[in-house]
Amino acid sequence: MESDGIPVHPVQTGFRGGQAPQSVTLRAYEVYSEIYSPQPAMIEDGCRGGFSTGELVAFLYARSFPKAEWRRRFDEAVRGMKGFGRHA
Numbered sequence: 001m002e003s004d005g006i007p008v009h010p011v012q013t014g015f016r017g018g019q020a021p022q023s024v025t026l027r028a029y030e031v032y033s034e035i036y037s038p039q040p041a042m043i044e045d046g047c048r049g050g051f052s053t054g055e056l057v058a059f060l061y062a063r064s065f066p067k068a069e070w071r072r073r074f075d076e077a078v079r080g081m082k083g084f085g086r087h088a
Helices: 022-034 053-063 067-078
Strands: 007-011 019-023
Touching: 007 022, 007 067, 019 022, 022 053, 022 067, 053 067
Parallel strands: none
Antiparallel strands: 007 019
C-alpha cells in the first residue's frame, strides 16, 4: 500500500482508518515481534487494521532502549495511557 508514493501500513485511528509510513510501522513491529511473536498480519491489514496509535507510541518508545528492556519499557509506556486506542 502507498500514499503519495510512500509505502505505508494501516493504523487504527478510532474514527477512520489511518496509515503510517512503513519506516515507522516496521520499527514498531520489530518490538512487537520480540515481545510477543511475529505476526505479519499486524502490519499487513489482516489483523484488526494494524496497530493502534497507542501501540505505535509504546512500541517506538520501547525501541529507543536496549532490546533486553523492550518488554519492560513497553509496559511502562502503556501504564497510564488514556485515549490512545487498544492499550489505552
